[in-house]
Structures are given as C-alpha cells and as structure tokens.
Amino acid sequence: MGACNVGLMIWGIDVGAFCLATALLPGFHAPDGVLQLMLLAVVFATMSTLLRPIFWALTFPLLLVTVLPAILALNVLLIYMTAWIAHAAGVAFVLDGGAWVWLGAIGIGVFRISVVEALSATGRWRSYQRVQSMIRTLERTNARLERERDAWRKLADTWGAMLEGERVSAPVGSVDVMAQKASHTADVVGRPL
Numbered sequence: 001m002g003a004c005n006v007g008l009m010i011w012g013i014d015v016g017a018f019c020l021a022t023a024l025l026p027g028f029h030a031p032d033g034v035l036q037l038m039l040l041a042v043v044f045a046t047m048s049t050l051l052r053p054i055f056w057a058l059t060f061p062l063l064l065v066t067v068l069p070a071i072l073a074l075n076v077l078l079i080y081m082t083a084w085i086a087h088a089a090g091v092a093f094v095l096d097g098g099a100w101v102w103l104g105a106i107g108i109g110v111f112r113i114s115v116v117e118a119l120s121a122t123g124r125w126r127s128y129q130r131v132q133s134m135i136r137t138l139e140r141t142n143a144r145l146e147r148e149r150d151a152w153r154k155l156a157d158t159w160g161a162m163l164e165g166e167r168v169s170a171p172v173g174s175v176d177v178m179a180q181k182a183s184h185t186a187d188v189v190g191r192p193l
Contacts, residue, residue, distance in 0.1 A: 007049065011045045011046070011049050012045075014041075014045035014048045014049070015038070015041040015042060015044075015045045016041075018040065018041040018044045018045065019037060019038075019041050022040075071109060072105050075105035075108055075109050076101050076102060076105045079095070079101055079108075080095070080101070083095050
C-alpha cells in the first residue's frame with residue numbers, strides 16, 4: 001500500500017474517531033447537523049495529520065527521558081529477578097554491581113530490539129518472496145489456461161465447421177446413419193445368446 005493511501009486511511013480513521021467521540025462522550029457538544037459534524041471532523045483530522053509529526057518531534061526528547069529509563073529499569077528488574085531465582089534454584093549466577101547490571105540491561109535491550117527487527121524484516125522478506133512465487137505460479141497457470149482455451153476454441157471451430165458441413169448434406173447423411181443403425185440392430189438381435 002502506498003504512503004498516500006496509508007495517509008488517507010489514517011486521515012479517515014481520525015475522522016471516524018472524532019465522530020465516534022462526539023457521539024459517545026457527553027462532554028463533547030457537537031452541532032446537530034451531520035454536515036457541520038463532518039466539517040469539524042475533517043478539520044480535526046487535517047490538523048492531526050499536519051501537526052502530529054511536529055508534536056512527535058517536540059515530545060521525542062521527553063519520551064527518551066521518561067520511557068527509555070522505564071524500559072531499562074524493567075530490564076534491570078528482570079535481571080535481578082533472574083539472579084534471585086537462579087540463586088534459589090542453586091544455579092551460580094552472580095551480579096557484581098549496579099553499573100554492570102545497567103550496561104547489561106542496555107545491551108540486552110539493544111540486542112533484543114535488533115533481533116526482533118531483523119526477524120520482522122526477514123518475515124516481511126519471506127512474505128514478499130511467497131507473494132512473488134504465488135504471482136509467478138498464477139502467471140504460469142494463466143498461460144496454461146489460455147493455451148487450453150485456444151485449443152478448445154480450435155476444436156469448437158473444427159466441430160462447428162464439420163457440423164455445418166453435415167447440415168448441408170443432412171438428408172443423405174441421416175438416411176445413411178439410419179441404415180447403419182438398422183443394420184447394426186439386426187446384427188445384435190440376430191445373434192444367439
């Protein structure tokens with residue numbers, strides 16, 4: 001799907017979300033007219049489409065300051081919990097200190113994100129290859145079906161020409177066929193069992 005189609009789809013989702021919010025939330029007092037409501041929804045979706053990238057760029061440092069440390073703290077907590085469970089199970093897993101745990105959490109996080117992205121990209125590549133293979137198979141099948149269709153058309157044209165030729169000589173042909181059928185029937189009936 002092209003970037004323009006994705007942008008229009010997101011814009012349409014924004015319009016729908018705004019209309020849904022005005023219909024369901026009592027704190028949203030929208031005009032009664034459908035045309036005015038759609039106009040407001042279009043204005044909201046357009047503003048959202050134009051300004052969201054700017055707001056995202058402005059809030060990205062805030063996300064780095066708040067979300068990234070939270071994710072790192074979660075990794076540190078998971079490392080300490082792993083060490084505690086390993087100690088309880090009698091497995092020799094020892095942590096030297098806080099700085100090493102934080103570096104380990106950063107390393108584990110970066111590695112995990114890298115591998116997940118690589119696998120995701122590999123999955124997309126495999127999907128792309130499968131789709132390309134299916135397209136080639138469909139093209140070969142289509143070519144085979146076209147050849148078969150052409151062969152059937154030639155056969156139908158041949159039979160049509162033959163039938164048209166028989167129509168011209170139908171009275172003689174029908175008498176000959178009737179005589180052959182009578183002769184064959186007499187042969188079958190006259191045979192002993």
